[in-house]
Amino acid sequence: MSAVNEEKSVTCIVCPRGCRIKVSIKGGEIIRISGNLCKRGADYARSEVTQPMRVLTTTVRLEDGHLLPVKTARPIPKELLFEAVRELSGVRVKGPIEIGQVVYSNVAGTGVDVVATRSWN
């Protein structure tokens, strides 16, 4: 059996069971994933090790000065979270806004929309 170069531990956040998953890496390749109780956990651990993704929740400024809570419609690469926040800090949104409405597109060049998480009249 080939030697493992590195082992990373990942806590799965896909469901409340919170499985501790071990990812074994050799020569930059994932050779084994263990500790997960289902395939979703293996997929999450693989993504977390190769390109961690997160849903960004933040606020954007409305034209009247109030803050509107928003989130990305899908997870974006974790490494782009700060860039996305910086980009959104310059955004001004005109009301009224419906919950789920797209208020900004292609945040940080990810192709992902930013949507309102509450309505504003």
Ligand code: SF4
């Ligand atoms: S591996 Fe499966 S069962 Fe375990 S926390 Fe992740 S989603 Fe839940």
